[in-house]
Amino acid sequence: MNLITSRWRGLAFVDIETNGGTATLDGITEIGIVEVDEDGVREWSHLVRPAGRIPDFIQKLTGISNEMVAEAPSFAELAEEVWNRLDGRLFVAHNARFDYGFLRNAFERVGMPLRPPVLCTVKLSRALFPEHRRHGLDALIERHGLVVGDRHRALADAQLVWQFWQLMHRQFEPEVMEAVVSRLAGRAASLPPHVDPAVLDGMPERPGVYLFYGENELPLYVGKSKDIRTRVLSHFSADHSSAKEMSLSQQLRRIEWIETEGEVGALLLEARLVKERQPIHNRRLRRTTGLCAWQLVEDRQGGWRPELVRGPELDPGRQDNLFGFFSSKTTASKALRTLAEEHNLCQVCLGLEKVRPGQSCFGYQLKRCKGACIGLEPRAVHGARLMMALHALKVERWPYAGPVGIQEGRDLHVVDNWCWLGTARQEEEVWALLESGQPAFDLDIFKILKKAVHKERVVPLTSVV
Ligand SMILES: [Zn+2]
The missing domain is CATH 3.30.420.10 (Ribonuclease H-like superfamily/Ribonuclease H)
Structure with a gap:
């Protein structure tokens, strides 16, 4: 004993x-x-x-x-x-x-x-x-x-x-x-060996984001939870310890946390911090430089032609007929080719295949194209079929007249065109965020916001501007 x-x-x-x-x-x-x-x-x-x-x-x-x-x-x-x-x-x-x-x-x-x-x-x-x-x-x-x-x-x-x-x-x-x-x-028994247990005791049982740092302030991991303390302790509980958690526990030198009013705030902050700090243990560490989407643009013959939109050109909140998203040009083309095959669309009209003028596409010879490339199928009909084939990938346009606030307790998440400008607690902060300009489009933030605007209380901020 x-x-x-x-x-x-x-x-x-x-x-x-x-x-x-x-x-x-x-x-x-x-x-x-x-x-x-x-x-x-x-x-x-x-x-x-x-x-x-x-x-x-x-x-x-x-x-x-x-x-x-x-x-x-x-x-x-x-x-x-x-x-x-x-x-x-x-x-x-x-x-x-x-x-x-x-x-x-x-x-x-x-x-x-x-x-x-x-x-x-x-x-x-x-x-x-x-x-x-x-x-x-x-x-x-x-x-x-x-x-x-x-x-x-x-x-x-x-x-x-x-x-x-x-x-x-x-x-x-x-x-x-x-x-x-x-x-x-x-x-x-299994607390991280290099962290003062008093720090763990001081953590709040409230929603927010936590950051683990190793030696020389190396960012190890960013996580979020409705209950910071319980979630952080669960990383070190003997019951769930995996090899990965063990190595995390060994490397851990410092823990930092940021409280939020609710889950949306925690999710947004987590997504931003993962991108900013690039912690070595976060698997969801995607390079977002290749992110792209197809946009359907009207062509001169009354049909639709897909154009790839990427990088800083990508502003889904304001762009019509956008379909995606894809992590690179290669995956975007592959997805379009698969759809073309499934729906008997013409790969020449889609810009996936090049032929001399007047010639049919390769798919037509295999009876996989209905002849839009040689005028047998009206371009408008082909365009309508293309639109339907892409329907499941359609990106929702920004549904508000201007910027809005998503209210979560005292936190007001200021959002415009599917971009998160920041979170404010005072009116002056709202002003400052609205004037700060729109950040580059981020797919993770977009997904969080899409759910949040349908679930939480949304306040229009247009009158403020
Ligand atoms: Zn064809």
């Missing part, structure tokens, strides 16, 4: 009783803690007065009545005392998500973010006894002959968890326990 306690300031076996099952709505009615450290074992418990009432069925289950808690202190009054018993200790509980979730929420409300390493004894039992299906507290009592006190009161249940812990340390070799506990208390 010493092997394991030495890594933390000690162990805290915790159980709480509540007046309901939802950590954000319901309140704690009792807290029981068994503290174990170099100084020995201490037991502590206290009734807590919740904001709401305790329903009858919960009063029957726990034996804690509304009368009993009427005179008890509120959680805010007890917070510091509880904090001192938990801080720096391994938080051990049966079905820890429940107890930890309630306590974390309660501490959050009084402005004290609790972030202990957590170990769930349901998971511990499952890891040590995979042959058993039931791992509830009652199953453990039965299986291991635990001595039951006042069942469903906080301290008595915390004592049961402490009993189970001791029993396991007698039953299994220290090395086995060390390995299992390290794995389950995950983040303490």
